[in-house]
Amino acid sequence: MACHFCDSLHDVELIEEGQTAYCNTCGSILYANKPQSLERAFAFGLTGVLFLLGMLFLPFITMEAQGNNLTTSAGETVIRLWLTGGPIISVAVAIFIFILPFFQLASLIYLCLPLLSGRAFPGMVPVTKLMQGLQSWVMVEVFFLGTLVSLLKLIKLADITLGLGFWSMVGLMLSLAAAVGGIDKLELWDRIEVAYRRRKTPDVSVEGGVEC
Numbered sequence: 624m625a626c627h628f629c630d631s632l633h634d635v636e637l638i639e640e641g642q643t644a645y646c647n648t649c650g651s652i653l654y655a656n657k658p659q660s661l662e663r664a665f666a667f668g669l670t671g672v673l674f675l676l677g678m679l680f681l682p683f684i685t686m687e688a689q690g691n692n693l694t695t696s697a698g699e700t701v702i703r704l705w706l707t708g709g710p711i712i713s714v715a716v717a718i719f720i721f722i723l724p725f726f727q728l729a730s731l732i733y734l735c736l737p738l739l740s741g742r743a744f745p746g747m748v749p750v751t752k753l754m755q756g757l758q759s760w761v762m763v764e765v766f767f768l769g770t771l772v773s774l775l776k777l778i779k780l781a782d783i784t785l786g787l788g789f790w791s792m793v794g795l796m797l798s799l800a801a802a803v804g805g806i807d808k809l810e811l812w813d814r815i816e817v818a819y820r821r822r823k824t825p826d827v828s829v830e831g832g833v834e835c
Contacts, residue, residue, distance in 0.1 A: 671798035677791030688781035
């Protein structure tokens, strides 16, 4: 493999759990076999799905001004945008904030669940490509920053109370980062390869790549 920083070529060698391989030229990290990586990725992925549902349906913020009280969830916000003449923004929020994060977390769960026992599910290779390809399009952090900017403006006009939906968004953002960063890309591909080889030769003990 080539170093991501200096392009020096290296032979991929076996490393034990908890170890990290570094570039011989610049010292940057090449790949890592993180301890309990599958367990962590699966746990944070499942937690992220729960936070996503909480963000979608639980009260996000409550605004009170001049005796009027309004409580809304993130899901209701998407509907309100659609009904008030903002269909493009509504669809964009639904796709980049809810649908794509769900598919990324669901893909990670689909991969980690069988790999925990060394098994392979059908279609794991395209699912892995989908999960890694979606990483650049998940924009929960952008929505979080936009929410903070809006709250700074709204707090001057009304009394704002943050609901469980808002804190679910914070939990989703952290869970996404922990789930995706919980397992090295090279390690994940290696575990999938080993699982497929075991399925083809179930009576043979197979070792390979970073899993060892």
